């Protein structure tokens with residue numbers, strides 16, 4: 001029997017989902033108890049749950065009160081990525097606890113490329129999704145519906161129920177899923193059935209039970225490398241594990257990791273949630289970081305701007321490390337520098353702007369026409385053609401990331417040195433920038449409408465030279481310093497001459513264009529220009545006048561980008577505006593914009609990429625690293641600005657007191 005939960009259910013708001021993960025992958029869980037997105041065992045594995053991208057055909061795993069009419073409310077257990085969903089009625093209450101067990105959250109310094117989950121655990125036995133449903137009060141009938149749709153619902157599957165209500169196996173050509181059910185033998189009533197709609201490739205397993213106070217069922221879902229491995233998991237291995245101990249250990253790991261956070265200041269709960277979300281997006285075996293764990297959540301409802309973010313952009317990853325560094329987390333930066341050292345490239349020319357989580361170069365973009373997309377937003381894409389683009393900013397971002405890591409004593413802390421392969425890499429990248437900074441590129445936003453001389457790309461070429469020069473000067477390293485310094489100054493002069501439009505009073509998107517671009521808000525943040533330089537002040541004013549919606553939230557740009565349709569405001573950019581206002585001393589405006597923006601997070605404090613200007617809905621992939629990075633940085637910048645302002649204001653008062661005393 002198909003549970004009522006399946007009826008009348010379409011798409012849930014993007015930012016209503018809870019997200020859990022184990023630093024190999026994540027799953028998204030709706031407030032009605034349904035895992036609607038899940039790629040297991042790794043971020044880039046084909047999705048086995050994709051109801052998020054096709055409400056009709058996509059697989060899901062839902063645990064909820066039978067009837068589906070009791071709303072659930074979600075929260076994270078303090079300081080962790082363990083999620084609880086509570087369903088309460090006058091007759092009783094059930095609590096669903098969802099987690100992915102972790103053995104350790106230590107960032108692993110890179111060992112060998114292709115060292116993925118499968119190699120670490122041949123049968124995938126460590127990595128699983130655990131769902132515990134428990135009645136905490138009264139009694140409640142519960143329905144569990146599991147439809148696994150392997151390979152993004154592109155291939156058929158077969159279900160085999162395992163005797164004695166032990167669980168089930170779901171197998172397709174490539175993917176083998178094991179579901180263990182633990183605790184059914186202690187319940188008075190518990191049934192497990194399987195049904196298949198005539199037009200469906202995938203069967204739905206339904207478990208029904210009435211839970212009374214203190215009773216519970218536990219489901220552990222793991223991936224087997226083969227059908228036999230999956231069978232072993234269901235029949236033996238998953239049943240032998242003590243998931244209560246694993247839950248306690250997982251909670252301990254998250255809390256212990258968060259205890260390393262040195263941030264003290266306002267909005268600390270938001271900062272902590274963002275840090276936990278970012279950590280969840282790291283891929284432990286290689287130190288890589290994904291931009292987001294989803295694909296194709298649309299930038300416009302019903303539109304075509306749907307991209308796969310389950311990869312490592314040098315830009316997004318280095319920004320993530322800034323933010324983690326700001327909070328005192330350095331092990332992740334170390335793991336990432338190891339990943340960087342091991343990337344395959346021969347010179348700056350063939351350094352890609354993004355790689356797969358194991359350093360894969362080949363990320364061919366494909367459209368999955370059999371999926372209708374979130375709220376009909378198609379095409380659904382996997383892979384990302386931006387991997388082949390030329391984006392000159394990435395050199396500056398990589399060098400700035402290493403610079404920051406060095407400045408914070410990262411190398412000394414781990415008994416490592418910048419000298420050697422990493423300095424060779426830096427030199428190669430600086431030399432590449434010296435030779436190519438005058439060329440047009442696709443820019444930070446990866447637009448698909450042709451190459452231009454983007455101002456932000458040029459600024460990041462300046463950053464690449466600047467950070468290379470500082471490292472060479474401070475560590476006495478081998479470099480052609482006079483030439484590097486000359487080119488750095490030449491780039492700066494070029495930008496000030498061609499990138500600033502005196503008639504509008506703003507740094508522009510690209511040379512020769514009057515279009516505004518929010519990426520110019522980064523100029524003072526990377527040290528290219530002081531925040532209170534008149535040119536920067538007027539750029540900020542122009543952006544506030546012409547590049548914002550009615551809430552004051554910032555669009556990336558409004559110029560043509562070669563794609564059809566439009567998009568929402570880009571939350572990362574709104575946080576950059578907060579930073580600029582704070583750095584200019586416009587603290588009230590900065591704080592009010594920051595706090596307004598926080599009200600647009602989901603109930604769990606998570607953000608996607610964009611916000612729709614009219615409906616206020618969350619848009620784009622979720623949770624997005626960019627947004628959480630920027631939230632952390634803005635909280636920090638607000639704090640710094642507050643300190644600066646208070647020092648400034650108290651000085652005369654203190655001086656006056658001193659004078660009176662004298």
Ligand SMILES: OC[C@H]1O[C@H](O[C@H]2O[C@H](CO)[C@@H](O)[C@H](O)[C@H]2O)[C@H](O)[C@@H](O)[C@@H]1O
Pocket residue numbers: 291307308309313315316384385386444445446447448626
């Ligand atoms: O706008 C078109 C491009 O959109 C995506 O790029 C965006 O996401 C990246 C990952 O977070 C980010 O680095 C970039 O700045 C964003 O513009 C998409 O990945 C591209 O394929 C697409 O061309």
